[in-house]
Amino acid sequence: xxxxxxxxxxxxxxxxTITAQGVTSTFFRxxxxxxxxxxxxxxxxxxxxxxxxxxxxxxQQYLIEFPRGRYQAxxxxxxxxxxxxxxxxxxxLYPHETIDHRDPLHWTGPQQNWNYMCAECHSTALxxxxxxxxxxxxxxxxxxxxxxxxxxGPGSRHVEWARRVRAGQPDSDPSRGLxxxxxxxxxxxxxxxxxxxxxxxxxxxxxxxxxETCARCxxxxxxxxxxxxxxxxxxxxxxxxxxxxGLYHADGQILDEVYEYGSFLQSRMHAEGVTCTDCHDPHTAxxxxxxxxxxxxxxxxxxxxxxxxxxxxxxxxxxxxxxCHMAVRSYMVVDPRRDHSFRVPRPDxxxxxxxxxxxxxxxxxxxxxxxTEAVARWFPHGRKGAFHFGEALQAARSGRPExxxxxxxxxxxxxxxxxxxxxxxxxxxxxxxxxMLAVLGRAAGDSSPLxxxxxxxxxxxxxxxxxxxxxxxxxxxxxxxxxxxxxxxLAGAPADRLASDRARALERAVAEYRESLxxxxxxxxxxFNLGNLERQLGRATEAEAAYRRAVALDATFVPxxxxxxxxxxxxxxxxxxxxxxxxxxxxxxxxPGLHHALGLALIRDHQLLGALEHLRLxxxxxxxxxxxxxxxxxxxxxxxxxxxAVRALSAAQEKHPFDRDILDALRGYQPGR
Numbered sequence: 001x002x003x004x005x006x007x008x009x010x011x012x013x014x015x016x017t018i019t020a021q022g023v024t025s026t027f028f029r030x031x032x033x034x035x036x037x038x039x040x041x042x043x044x045x046x047x048x049x050x051x052x053x054x055x056x057x058x059x060q061q062y063l064i065e066f067p068r069g070r071y072q073a074x075x076x077x078x079x080x081x082x083x084x085x086x087x088x089x090x091x092x093l094y095p096h097e098t099i100d101h102r103d104p105l106h107w108t109g110p111q112q113n114w115n116y117m118c119a120e121c122h123s124t125a126l127x128x129x130x131x132x133x134x135x136x137x138x139x140x141x142x143x144x145x146x147x148x149x150x151x152x153g154p155g156s157r158h159v160e161w162a163r164r165v166r167a168g169q170p171d172s173d174p175s176r177g178l179x180x181x182x183x184x185x186x187x188x189x190x191x192x193x194x195x196x197x198x199x200x201x202x203x204x205x206x207x208x209x210x211x212e213t214c215a216r217c218x219x220x221x222x223x224x225x226x227x228x229x230x231x232x233x234x235x236x237x238x239x240x241x242x243x244x245x246g247l248y249h250a251d252g253q254i255l256d257e258v259y260e261y262g263s264f265l266q267s268r269m270h271a272e273g274v275t276c277t278d279c280h281d282p283h284t285a286x287x288x289x290x291x292x293x294x295x296x297x298x299x300x301x302x303x304x305x306x307x308x309x310x311x312x313x314x315x316x317x318x319x320x321x322x323x324c325h326m327a328v329r330s331y332m333v334v335d336p337r338r339d340h341s342f343r344v345p346r347p348d349x350x351x352x353x354x355x356x357x358x359x360x361x362x363x364x365x366x367x368x369x370x371x372t373e374a375v376a377r378w379f380p381h382g383r384k385g386a387f388h389f390g391e392a393l394q395a396a397r398s399g400r401p402e403x404x405x406x407x408x409x410x411x412x413x414x415x416x417x418x419x420x421x422x423x424x425x426x427x428x429x430x431x432x433x434x435x436m437l438a439v440l441g442r443a444a445g446d447s448s449p450l451x452x453x454x455x456x457x458x459x460x461x462x463x464x465x466x467x468x469x470x471x472x473x474x475x476x477x478x479x480x481x482x483x484x485x486x487x488x489x490l491a492g493a494p495a496d497r498l499a500s501d502r503a504r505a506l507e508r509a510v511a512e513y514r515e516s517l518x519x520x521x522x523x524x525x526x527x528f529n530l531g532n533l534e535r536q537l538g539r540a541t542e543a544e545a546a547y548r549r550a551v552a553l554d555a556t557f558v559p560x561x562x563x564x565x566x567x568x569x570x571x572x573x574x575x576x577x578x579x580x581x582x583x584x585x586x587x588x589x590x591x592p593g594l595h596h597a598l599g600l601a602l603i604r605d606h607q608l609l610g611a612l613e614h615l616r617l618x619x620x621x622x623x624x625x626x627x628x629x630x631x632x633x634x635x636x637x638x639x640x641x642x643x644x645a646v647r648a649l650s651a652a653q654e655k656h657p658f659d660r661d662i663l664d665a666l667r668g669y670q671p672g673r
Contacts, residue, residue, distance in 0.1 A: 011078030069137030153179030153230025180231030219261030251390030418448035460489030
């Protein structure tokens with residue numbers, strides 16, 4: 001991040017134009033400044049001055065200052081690659097989507113807000129400094145971009161240490177004055193023992209500080225606690241995303257923009273003790289060696305850097321280790337990034353799960369079956385057919401009856417990484433195994449904060465007695481994200497079910513959770529979660545206020561409308577709840593969740609015909625949602641249209657062949673079948 005000047009701005013501001021999303025935007029200069037004429041928050045064309053640049057290669061974005069301390073990132077970017085590589089042009093970050101001023105992804109919307117979305121990882125010692133009373137930011141930083149102190153903490157003591165050393169004084173401080181020295185304090189190093197072609201650590205990794213410091217910015221995560229001490233565990237300040245559908249493929253390969261940490265946690269390299277600086281210079285982020293020479297530090301070239309291993313011509317595409325073991329995906333249109341799970345290509349999983357693989361990434365004219373045969377021929381004793389956690393996740397996400405058994409098989413296998421086991425535990429909440437309570441009990445005592453956090457989130461769905469029994473020990477967990485999840489799940493638990501010390505722990509955890517929501521109080525999601533918390537605590541007035549604040553902050557945030565309407569219905573204000581949903585549909589007419597919620601509200605108000613129209617629209621707008629289809633089918637039946645119900649449910653059953661509710665309804669509506 002840099003101030004916009006002649007030296008830092010790389011884009012063409014000489015009256016250059018681009019037409020995207022139906023809008024023609026112009027980039028120009030005036031009075032020494034850089035400007036863009038484009039659509040604003042109201043959809044009308046207006047002029048905006050660029051205050052900062054963001055990035056250097058392969059693209060550069062531009063920041064616009066708005067009133068009350070907000071900065072927004074333009075979705076129109078400059079491609080800084082050479083013209084010969086397709087660069088030196090303006091392009092839109094969402095070329096295949098329709099993004100107008102009403103969409104939260106519009107450059108003026110909440111998802112492009114620099115203060116929230118970008119600043120923490122691109123500046124040093126950031127303080128958002130949001131004022132709810134004025135709805136304004138006074139965001140500050142110690143340095144505008146990433147400096148030494150971003151990773152090592154305040155550097156004044158290090159400077160004093162350097163002065164002493166330069167003056168010839170004895171160096172008696174092993175930390176060199178650094179608040180956080182991220183070098184592994186253990187004595188382990190990588191060594192070949194003469195019997196294996198892969199190096200091993202001579203002693204286990206003694207600290208995760210380095211990897212978790214990098215993970216603060218190189219992960220898909222949420223920042224949940226402002227106060228940060230250099231070197232502290234990531235689970236104290238950030239909620240790391242699991243391998244959720246939409247973020248990762250079922251087998252854990254990168255799908256959405258998830259950065260590196262979630263992939264690296266899956267890898268055998270992480271399990272064996274590899275850290276980021278084993279491969280990267282921490283101060284440039286570049287690999288420490290070029291090409292296969294980097295991998296040969298730990299993988300003998302005589303075994304691995306040969307055509308007998310990679311089965312490609314030496315020096316040609318496919319002969320580099322990263323070609324097969326670090327698949328590349330492009331984000332922000334032109335930014336290629338490599339999957340850091342270092343996986344062995346499994347085209348057989350592509351056949352079974354529909355996931356990508358490195359072979360057909362290059363050989364796009366061939367299919368996964370061809371690649372499976374080739375790999376099996378090259379490696380007859382390879383992994384073809386070996387069980388993979390992706391099979392369990394795919395079974396769960398397609399509703400297959402064997403899902404609980406497969407998920408439990410993964411969870412109980414300590415050989416899978418913590419992020420994998422936490423992900424299958426999350427899926428088990430929707431596909432519970434017969435001994436699910438015992439599973440949750442084991443998860444609550446797991447060594448990984450990712451697994452314990454997931455257990456804490458799941459217990460909120462249990463009956464009060466079981467929730468307290470399993471979740472109460474997590475209220476004072478050493479990891480803050482676990483405590484926050486436990487506080488959210490147990491809020492409102494009956495006091496008579498808690499021992500006095502657990503009651504005090506719950507009070508502390510709820511207060512801590514409330515404080516974490518205050519940190520993001522300018523976000524609709526935080527206000528939504530605050531509304532849920534207040535409702536759990538029996539504070540309907542406060543819950544309503546939080547939900548209304550959420551939709552005021554983001555008029556497109558559907559969950560807040562739905563929960564607000566449900567809250568109003570629960571306190572006898574059904575008409576008000578339906579009104580909220582109708583008003584929301586004026587703003588977001590194609591939101592299936594709103595149509596579904598309004599349909600249910602109308603059913604409760606005995607307006608079945610009106611309800612059917614909205615339930616139908618919900619199924620049409622979200623045709624892959626089994627629940628919407630089931631509810632619509634049942635409503636048709638209750639309205640007397642048995643044939644219509646059977647048609648709707650039969651169509652849904654073709655898409656969701658294992659959905660128990662749909663199958664039960666069809667069996668009930670078709671006697672003798």
